[in-house]
Amino acid sequence: MTGMTPDAAGPTVINRYESPAAWRDVDAYFSALLVPEDDALVAARESGAATTMPNAEVAPNQGALLGLLTHLSGARRVLEFGTLAGYSTIWFARAVGPQGRVVTLELEEHNAQIARTNLRRAGVREWVDVQVGPAAESAQRLIDDGAEPFDLVFIDADKPSNPAYLAAALRLTTSGAVIVIDNVVRDGAVTDRDSDEPRVQGVRAVAQDIATNPELDATALQTVGIKGWDGVIIARRR
Numbered sequence: 001m002t003g004m005t006p007d008a009a010g011p012t013v014i015n016r017y018e019s020p021a022a023w024r025d026v027d028a029y030f031s032a033l034l035v036p037e038d039d040a041l042v043a044a045r046e047s048g049a050a051t052t053m054p055n056a057e058v059a060p061n062q063g064a065l066l067g068l069l070t071h072l073s074g075a076r077r078v079l080e081f082g083t084l085a086g087y088s089t090i091w092f093a094r095a096v097g098p099q100g101r102v103v104t105l106e107l108e109e110h111n112a113q114i115a116r117t118n119l120r121r122a123g124v125r126e127w128v129d130v131q132v133g134p135a136a137e138s139a140q141r142l143i144d145d146g147a148e149p150f151d152l153v154f155i156d157a158d159k160p161s162n163p164a165y166l167a168a169a170l171r172l173t174t175s176g177a178v179i180v181i182d183n184v185v186r187d188g189a190v191t192d193r194d195s196d197e198p199r200v201q202g203v204r205a206v207a208q209d210i211a212t213n214p215e216l217d218a219t220a221l222q223t224v225g226i227k228g229w230d231g232v233i234i235a236r237r238r
């Protein structure tokens with residue numbers, strides 16, 4: 001994923017994994033100061049390299065934000081679309097604690113196996129349910145089974161499916177639930193209404209769905225850092 005960001009020498013193409021040094025330095029400073037990772041989080045993050053989507057996990061300070069949102073909202077049940085190696089899952093699982101529950105949906109069995117190992121190492125495996133298969137199908141199964149409502153939903157899987165995942169999240173939550181959607185800025189490409197990139201259109205479509213849903217209060221924040229220029233939508237069900 002690349003985008004155009006102006007600098008003194010003119011527009012520079014920025015790869016999300018080659019952020020400007022200043023962005024990386026600030027992330028490193030605050031993460032080291034405020035978000036020290038234990039060995040289990042480091043191992044989970046580093047094991048992302050062995051998954052089908054290396055480096056696609058959230059940054060440490062973003063993981064901490066997810067944990068804080070979970071605490072701040074008092075969430076006990078979290079649903080995650082997109083597990084990868086379980087890095088964000090660990091942040092959620094630690095935030096809800098052993099009395100809580102995290103259900104995380106992952107397409108690839110290979111990634112799920114890596115995630116299970118990481119979750120075990122982090123000491124949270126017992127209250128995390130890793131479900132393998134297309135997330136739309138897994139979510140539909142939760143709906144059909146009458147799953148207890150979730151308090152917080154994190155949407156971080158294939159971006160073209162964002163509208164479908166939001167629709168499922170609305171069927172799996174009730175009033176007060178928090179819904180977080182990752183990677184909504186995409187190096188600024190989100191503002192290109194004519195983009196032929198399905199991931200961009202997936203973000204624009206879900207943003208439109210949120211905007212026209214009277215049940216949802218929401219905002220979007222841009223972020224820069226070790227993951228490039230991106231951002232999140234944070235929504236709450238009234």
Ligand SMILES: C[S@@+](CC[C@H](N)C(=O)[O-])C[C@H]1O[C@@H](n2cnc3c(N)ncnc32)[C@H](O)[C@@H]1O
Pocket residue numbers: 052053056057058081082083084085086087088089105106107108111133134135136156157158161
């Ligand atoms: C951005 S990564 C998730 C990162 C993870 N949430 C974290 O921060 O540590 C996206 C994940 O979604 C998974 N994925 C892609 N398409 C999917 C689908 N249709 N159903 C379920 N998972 C899918 C990918 O295999 C990948 O593991």
